[in-house]
Amino acid sequence: MDVRRFQKRKAIGRSVIATAVVVILVVVGVGAYYVFVPGQGAGTQTTTPTSTQSTSGAAGTLSLTFANVPNADPAKGSDEASSAALANLYDSLVFPTSSGTIQKDLATSWTVSSDGLTYTFTIRSGVTFHNSDALTASDVVYSLNRFISVGQGYSYLFSPYVSTVSAPNSNTVVIQLKKTFGPFLSALVRLYVVDQKLVSSHYNSTAPNNDYGSTWLLTNDAGSGPYQMSSANLESNMVIKAYSNYWNGTQPYQPQTVNMIGSSDSSTVHALFTSGQIQITDQWQPYSNVLALSQLKEAKLVTIPTVNEFYLMIDTTKAPTDDIYVRQAMSYAFNYSSVINNIFPGSKPSAGPVPTALPGHNPSIPASSQNLALAQQAIQKSKYYGKLTNYPVTYWWVTQVPSEQKMALEFASDMQKIGVTVNVVGQPWLTVVANLAAESTSPNVVSITDGASYFEAGSVLQSRYTTPSEGTWEQNEWLHNSTLDNMIFSALSTLDQTQRFQQYNTIQQQIYNQYPTVYAFDVYEARAYYPTVVNWYAANGHPIVLLGYDFYFRDFQFYPSQLTALFG
Amino acid sequence: MKSWTFAVKRLAYSGVSLLGLSILIFVIARVLPGDPARLALGPRAPQSVVEALRLQLHLNDPVYTQYFYWLRGIFTGDWGIALFTQRNVLIDVSDFLPATIELILFAAIIDLVIAVPLGLAAGRRANSIVDNGVRVLSYVGIAVPSFVVAILLQLFLGYGTHLFPLIGRISQNVVPPTQITGLYTLDALLTGNPGAFADSVWHLILPAFALALGPIAQEARIMRSSVVENLDKDFTLSEVSHGLPERTITFKYLMKPSLIPTITIYALDISAQIANAFLIETIFIWPGFSKYGLNAMLSKDLNAIVAVVMVAGVMFVIANILVDLVVGYLDPRIRLQRRTEE
Numbered sequence: 001m002d003v004r005r006f007q008k009r010k011a012i013g014r015s016v017i018a019t020a021v022v023v024i025l026v027v028v029g030v031g032a033y034y035v036f037v038p039g040q041g042a043g044t045q046t047t048t049p050t051s052t053q054s055t056s057g058a059a060g061t062l063s064l065t066f067a068n069v070p071n072a073d074p075a076k077g078s079d080e081a082s083s084a085a086l087a088n089l090y091d092s093l094v095f096p097t098s099s100g101t102i103q104k105d106l107a108t109s110w111t112v113s114s115d116g117l118t119y120t121f122t123i124r125s126g127v128t129f130h131n132s133d134a135l136t137a138s139d140v141v142y143s144l145n146r147f148i149s150v151g152q153g154y155s156y157l158f159s160p161y162v163s164t165v166s167a168p169n170s171n172t173v174v175i176q177l178k179k180t181f182g183p184f185l186s187a188l189v190r191l192y193v194v195d196q197k198l199v200s201s202h203y204n205s206t207a208p209n210n211d212y213g214s215t216w217l218l219t220n221d222a223g224s225g226p227y228q229m230s231s232a233n234l235e236s237n238m239v240i241k242a243y244s245n246y247w248n249g250t251q252p253y254q255p256q257t258v259n260m261i262g263s264s265d266s267s268t269v270h271a272l273f274t275s276g277q278i279q280i281t282d283q284w285q286p287y288s289n290v291l292a293l294s295q296l297k298e299a300k301l302v303t304i305p306t307v308n309e310f311y312l313m314i315d316t317t318k319a320p321t322d323d324i325y326v327r328q329a330m331s332y333a334f335n336y337s338s339v340i341n342n343i344f345p346g347s348k349p350s351a352g353p354v355p356t357a358l359p360g361h362n363p364s365i366p367a368s369s370q371n372l373a374l375a376q377q378a379i380q381k382s383k384y385y386g387k388l389t390n391y392p393v394t395y396w397w398v399t400q401v402p403s404e405q406k407m408a409l410e411f412a413s414d415m416q417k418i419g420v421t422v423n424v425v426g427q428p429w430l431t432v433v434a435n436l437a438a439e440s441t442s443p444n445v446v447s448i449t450d451g452a453s454y455f456e457a458g459s460v461l462q463s464r465y466t467t468p469s470e471g472t473w474e475q476n477e478w479l480h481n482s483t484l485d486n487m488i489f490s491a492l493s494t495l496d497q498t499q500r501f502q503q504y505n506t507i508q509q510q511i512y513n514q515y516p517t518v519y520a521f522d523v524y525e526a527r528a529y530y531p532t533v534v535n536w537y538a539a540n541g542h543p544i545v546l547l548g549y550d551f552y553f554r555d556f557q558f559y560p561s562q563l564t565a566l567f568g
Numbered sequence: 569m570k571s572w573t574f575a576v577k578r579l580a581y582s583g584v585s586l587l588g589l590s591i592l593i594f595v596i597a598r599v600l601p602g603d604p605a606r607l608a609l610g611p612r613a614p615q616s617v618v619e620a621l622r623l624q625l626h627l628n629d630p631v632y633t634q635y636f637y638w639l640r641g642i643f644t645g646d647w648g649i650a651l652f653t654q655r656n657v658l659i660d661v662s663d664f665l666p667a668t669i670e671l672i673l674f675a676a677i678i679d680l681v682i683a684v685p686l687g688l689a690a691g692r693r694a695n696s697i698v699d700n701g702v703r704v705l706s707y708v709g710i711a712v713p714s715f716v717v718a719i720l721l722q723l724f725l726g727y728g729t730h731l732f733p734l735i736g737r738i739s740q741n742v743v744p745p746t747q748i749t750g751l752y753t754l755d756a757l758l759t760g761n762p763g764a765f766a767d768s769v770w771h772l773i774l775p776a777f778a779l780a781l782g783p784i785a786q787e788a789r790i791m792r793s794s795v796v797e798n799l800d801k802d803f804t805l806s807e808v809s810h811g812l813p814e815r816t817i818t819f820k821y822l823m824k825p826s827l828i829p830t831i832t833i834y835a836l837d838i839s840a841q842i843a844n845a846f847l848i849e850t851i852f853i854w855p856g857f858s859k860y861g862l863n864a865m866l867s868k869d870l871n872a873i874v875a876v877v878m879v880a881g882v883m884f885v886i887a888n889i890l891v892d893l894v895v896g897y898l899d900p901r902i903r904l905q906r907r908t909e910e
Contacts, residue, residue: 061740076654078610151617152609159614215655234653235664235855235863236736259740263853267719271727271734400866430868434601453612463612472611 060560061239062255062534062553064280065269069262070238072229073217074143074192075150078453080283081260082153083548088240088258090192090223091247093121093140093173094185096549098542100359100455102185106135106193106224107173116180116495117163123171127247129195130221130228137167142196144175146212154190154453180493182500186454189546195222226250226554227258237261246554253535253557273299276567279534279558283525286403287345293528298566300531302539303346303524304550305357308451310347311464312395312411312518313476314444320391321444325382326420327515330445332375333414334518336368343406346526350519352512353464357522357545360457360501362508368519372417379418392421394443399426404447407520411445433473446476449523455546457504458492465511477516484510533562574896575889582885586878593877594635597870603627604868608651624649625870638874648871652863657875660860665879666750667737668845668856670768673751674776675783676838683784684823687791687830692818694796702788709785715847718778722851725774732774735853742767775852779845783837787830794826824898831898832891839887843880 070085071077077086093107107121127135144165147155161181166174177184194217202216213222221229224247227240238260242250263269264284272278273293281290294301312334320326340347350356352365384391395411397404405426412422425443427435432448435441452459462469466485469475484507491503511517529539535557537543538550605621606613625648626634641647647657690702726734737752738744745755745764753772756765798804799822807817842858849859857879864872896902 071654073654151614151620156612156614215659218653218655233663233855234660235667235849235859236853239740261735261853263735263850265850265853267722268735268851268853271722275727275730275734277734429866430600430602430607433607434603437603437606469611474611 061257061259062280062556062558063259063261063272063278064551065261065263065272065278065282067262067264067282067284069232069234069236070260071218072221072232072238073150073214074153074194074223075147075155075212076153076214078153080547081262083546084551085238085240085260085548086192087225087548087552088227088554089221089225089229090194091127091135091225092191092193093188096186096189096455096544096546098537098544100545102189102455106140110185112495116182117177119175119177119184121173121175123173124247125171127224128245129198129224130243131195131198132245133195133197135193135195135224136170137173138170139196140173140191140193141165141167142199143193144191146194146199147191150212150214154187157187157190157453180495182492182494182497183454183456183458186456189454189549192223195224198222226254226552230257235262240553242554248554251554251557253559254554255556255558258553273528276530276563279563280529280536281527283527285526285528287526290526290528291345296528298530298532299528300539301526301528302536303526304538304543305348305545306451306523306525307355307358307455307460307545307547308449308523309350309353309355309460310344310447310449310520310523312445312447312520314516314518315439315442315476315478316514316516317439317478317480318442318444320382320384320388320420321393323382323384324515325378326384329375329379329382329418330415330420331368331515331518332371332378333418333420334368334520335370335410335414336521337370339407339410340521343403343410344521344523347521347524350522352508352519353517354457354460354504354508355451355522358452358457358460359455360504362457362505362512364505365508365512368521370414375418379420385419388419389421392423393445394423394425396425396427396432396443396446398429398432398447400429407447411518436473436476437471439470439478442476442478445518447520448473448476450474451523451547453547456500457508458488458500461488461504461507461511462492465507465516479514479516530563530566532559533566534558575893578889578892579885582889586881586885589881590639590874590878591635593874594638595631597868597873598631598634600868602868604651604870607868608654638871647875650864650872650875651869652860652867652872657871660872661857661875661879662750664855664857664860667854668842668849668858670751670753671772671775671779671845671848671854671856672838672841674753674769674772675779675841676834678776678780679783679787679834679838682780683787683834684791684827684830686784686788688795688818688823688826690788690792691795691799691826692822694792694799699792702792706785706789709781710789712781713847714778714782714844715851717781718775718848718851721774721778733771737768737771737854738764739767739771775848775854778851779841779848783834786837787834790833791826791830794829795822798822798826828895828898831894835887835891835894836884839880839883842883843876 066081068079068081070081072085072089074086074090077083091106093105094102095105097103106124106127108124110119110121112119123137123140129135144158144162148159148162151159161177161179162175163178164176168174199213199222202213203210204215218234219232226243226246228243230239230241232238239257241257242254244250261278264282266285266289269281269285270289270293273281274296281293290301293299314321314327316322336349340349349367351367352362354361379385395408397408408424412424415422432446450464463474465479466488467480470478487507491500491507494500494503529536537555543550605618605625605627609618609621622628626637638648645658650657650660653660686702690699693699722734725731733739742764745752745759745761748755748758752768753765756768804817804822807821843861845856845858846862849856861876864876
């Protein structure tokens with residue numbers, strides 16, 4: 001290659017580089033102008049966002065984190081984020097209150113037949129869905145039938161009981177039950193009414209059963225609630241905005257837009273809260289993180305009661321925990337206050353199998369506390385006493401929750417004091433679920449949180465201690481107790497609430513006397529929030545402890561100006 | 569052998585590899601503990617509904633029958649239902665993959681722009697202050713995990729100085745560009761939306777840099793070693809003895825052969841990010857495919873797991889073929905060797 005050609009190519013190369021640099025500088029400059037200069041930019045808007053993958057905070061938007069992005073199909077969503085989204089996007093026939101009762105919502109009145117099998121509801125007139133379709137009784141009928149057909153989420157509350165549902169006219173719904181179900185009205189808070197016409201028009205004809213419009217409902221809504229879906233990305237967040245034509249009106253300070261971010265990563269939540277980009281943290285943060293955040297200027301720590309309880313579920317069929325005295329000794333030997341004070345601060349002592357915040361809890365059952373003298377007395381009565389070293393106890397904790405390991409070690413240390421050897425094993429959640437499916441593969445003890453789906457003790461008693469729940473992660477006790485089953489199902493079928501609660505009390509006492517479980521603590525959600533920015537009823541001592549209902553945003557008071565004053 | 573014939577041959581071989589990979593991951597996913605149908609529906613779902621889902625997913629059939637259904641579905645667009653999102657896996661892939669591709673592409677650009685000059689400078693001035701500085705940087709980059717870098721960047725450049733956004737792909741008050749490719753930056757350029765383009769780039773910088781730092785460190789070291797090795801080669805000594813300027817030797821004759829091992833590792837690093845980016849995506853709440861894969865694993869979402877692994881496999885295959893083509897371009901001896909084989 002001659003020198004001239006080489007120099008020519010070199011010159012061309014330099015020109016290309018120079019051009020590229022200029023182009024990059026121009027693009028970056030224009031971009032920076034659009035991004036950093038307020039009020040500029042073709043892509044900037046000041047109205048409610050309509051993006052589909054926007055996550056970063058915007059002024060005037062209440063933002064908070066959850067463990068995951070909500071599943072907004074009313075027939076499928078049942079975790080905390082989904083329950084919160086559904087409570088805002090949809091209306092139900094009745095609505096829960098902070099006092100543990102229900103009030104009218106879409107149903108303006110109802111009657112119950114004397115045999116407790118026929119419920120007749122009058123549906124509120126003038127209610128419109130978010131697309132302006134009128135809500136009628138046939139939408140309620142469709143929603144309940146769809147719910148039962150899909151068979152997921154909270155549908156288990158209705159499928160064993162509902163026989164037929166009909167709409168004799170446009171504002172009357174009649175639900176016929178197969179058998180009586182005392183808490184039926186309480187359970188109806190989970191029946192969210194969808195727009196039949198809209199959902200039907202989004203059936204997927206290639207999917208089994210047309211998928212009942214489920215795929216479409218993941219990222220769209222068909223409700224009449226105080227908020228409507230603005231955007232949803234199943235991997236990042238859901239944005240909802242206030243529905244201006246809500247039948248019950250709008251509140252003066254309710255947030256106009258809410259960003260429900262699906263992330264509980266500690267460092268991310270820390271950075272977001274510290275910079276004011278979220279105003280309420282999720283309940284899954286390590287306590288140390290929440291405590292640190294609550295010490296920021298204008299921030300506050302709040303612990304909110306839940307209807308969840310942390311159980312150490314004891315297998316009553318395996319040696320040595322098949323012996324009631326071993327189980328009793330374990331219950332007395334466990335250092336509850338150490339766990340509550342050092343490992344799960346903010347939580348409160350449990351008192352028996354039902355969370356204390358749940359209506360129907362038996363108040364005569366004492367709060368769990370350590371008593372080593374009684375533990376020693378109990379263990380000495382055990383048939384395994386003197387040979388306990390031959391019967392080590394296997395204890396499983398769920399590796400996805402690191403704090404559980406500390407509790408497991410506390411348990412092992414406490415049991416040493418009564419001569420019980422504990423093998424602590426961390427197991428992934430999937431392994432726990434798989435092994436709890438069979439009696440032969442389940443451990444002596446496993447630590448799991450569980451709670452109520454509706455406002456009554458019966459919800460927990462049924463899911464935790466009846467034979468049908470054996471083989472699921474909700475029961476490791478393997479009680480095989482048909483008498484107890486009959487008592488629980490009899491209570492659930494009792495219509496009179498006073499009588500039903502009396503039966504719940506008896507059942508709780510009976511379970512408590514058998515020591516099938518170490519009732520570790522009642523779960524309280526510890527969160528950090530900015531009280532001057534968000535006036536939140538749950539933090540002000542009026543929580544609606546039913547999952548999701550602490551986030552009924554219409555009853556929030558949100559002050560964006562305070563947020564601006566704090567963070568600029 | 570011409571390049572395109574070579575590429576076609578490699579594609580055919582890769583097809584066999586992917587088939588083997590699909591069988592392997594299909595079987596492994598199914599021996600994980602737990603009933604995926606029960607896990608998806610929860611403990612309270614009626615057994616009849618669980619059984620219906622098992623039938624829908626063909627879980628009651630032998631594994632080879634399940635595999636046949638899956639393989640048939642791959643070619644008909646039915647990739648099965650993802651239990652995590654409750655919709656066709658293909659929809660999930662098309663929804664989440666572009667976000668990760670965009671992130672990886674930006675990381676790849678940052679990687680290339682930084683690693684090659686660093687390696688070149690260090691190799692050209694071996695054992696100098698520059699070389700030692702690059703060495704220290706490389707050790708730090710290799711030793712510090714990407715998620716730590718991500719957190720530090722988020723805290724210092726996102727939270728501390730407010731220079732960059734903490735999370736997400738685009739600001740909430742910016743309308744995303746009309747979807748064409750799913751890559752916001754590209755779509756913004758194609759639709760003439762400079763605001764969205766700038767905002768997307770602004771959101772990309774921290775996660776892409778966090779993702780790129782490890783590969784930068786590794787490739788800078790490889791480039792440096794390669795340059796040092798080539799400096800002692802006859803062709804370099806000959807160029808020096810002919811009095812060619814140092815810059816010409818470096819950029820025209822030394823860089824090209826030195827790039828060959830670097831490019832090979834570079835391509836593997838970049839293609840591996842599709843499966844490794846989940847921590848970065850989690851920290852920056854980036855709605856991407858890697859995080860989707862993590863969720864699929866945690867919820868034993870069989871169809872999603874297989875899809876994620878297969879997509880990662882395809883990325884590796886494409887990257888390897890591209891590397892072979894690029895290396896062939898950089899090194900004429902390899903091209904000649906292929907022709908001889910033909």
